[in-house]
Amino acid sequence: MKNEIGKYYQVSTLQALALGYSKPVVTVEELLRHGNMGLGTFEDVDGEMIVLDGKCYRAGDNGDVVPAENERGVPFASVCNFVSDRQEPLEKMDTIDQLKEWLTLRIEEEFGLNSMYSVRIEGEFSKVDARSESGTKAHHVTLKDALSVTQKAFIFENVRGTLVCVYYPDYMDGVNAAGWHLHFLSEDRILGGHVFDINMTRGIADFCRVTSVEIRIPDTPSFDTYALKSASKDEIKSVEQGKNEE
Numbered sequence: 001m002k003n004e005i006g007k008y009y010q011v012s013t014l015q016a017l018a019l020g021y022s023k024p025v026v027t028v029e030e031l032l033r034h035g036n037m038g039l040g041t042f043e044d045v046d047g048e049m050i051v052l053d054g055k056c057y058r059a060g061d062n063g064d065v066v067p068a069e070n071e072r073g074v075p076f077a078s079v080c081n082f083v084s085d086r087q088e089p090l091e092k093m094d095t096i097d098q099l100k101e102w103l104t105l106r107i108e109e110e111f112g113l114n115s116m117y118s119v120r121i122e123g124e125f126s127k128v129d130a131r132s133e134s135g136t137k138a139h140h141v142t143l144k145d146a147l148s149v150t151q152k153a154f155i156f157e158n159v160r161g162t163l164v165c166v167y168y169p170d171y172m173d174g175v176n177a178a179g180w181h182l183h184f185l186s187e188d189r190i191l192g193g194h195v196f197d198i199n200m201t202r203g204i205a206d207f208c209r210v211t212s213v214e215i216r217i218p219d220t221p222s223f224d225t226y227a228l229k230s231a232s233k234d235e236i237k238s239v240e241q242g243k244n245e246e
Helices: 014-019 096-109 143-150 221-225 233-241
Strands: 007-011 037-041 048-052 055-059 065-067 076-080 086-090 116-133 151-168 179-186 192-210 212-216
Touching: 014 076, 014 143, 014 233, 037 116, 037 151, 048 076, 048 116, 048 151, 048 179, 048 192, 055 192, 086 096, 096 151, 096 179, 096 192, 116 143, 143 151, 151 192
Parallel strands: 007 212
Antiparallel strands: 007 076, 037 048, 037 076, 048 055, 055 065, 086 192, 116 151, 116 192, 151 179, 179 192
């Protein structure tokens, strides 16, 4: 059944992924029945996911992007049926922090800080600093520890493309990443990854306010062996916003 507008369909929780639950919960094919834009990862944290225009892409650990197979497993993702309800032009943004501040001010203007948002930014970038990773079969190994081995960072220069931006409010921290979470996909659909930093020349942002969420919880017995509240917020923050460097 198609997901209605204004609703996120989320697979598992970020707490579970952070603690090492990277087994498949749904397939790519099932995920796409619930949304046409969003982000996530794949079974065994084997690459970064970008869902755009109803298609799912997987960024490998070198930043190269390929279409994700319908049968590939998904342990964590957040997608919605994106319909723009507001469009804003962007001037030059020198850093991702500057962009996130601009995005937050835009949703604050509509009294939306306690809502969720999906934002699509089409832009020209002099630099996109990103990462992806290869998979690891180990379970109950924290995401931070896994990425310390498998993660690779790369920089795209002078590129056009799309930022897929997901916003969850602070009170939902752990269900997903509080604040802004950004993935990039190049215009030619061959480069992408999880975004650490950007330098954007210009762009156009389309906003979609999201006011409900459906969470698909894993139904395997092993999921109940994870103490989700023990997930470290500091580790989650370091994985989402930093390069996991010691």
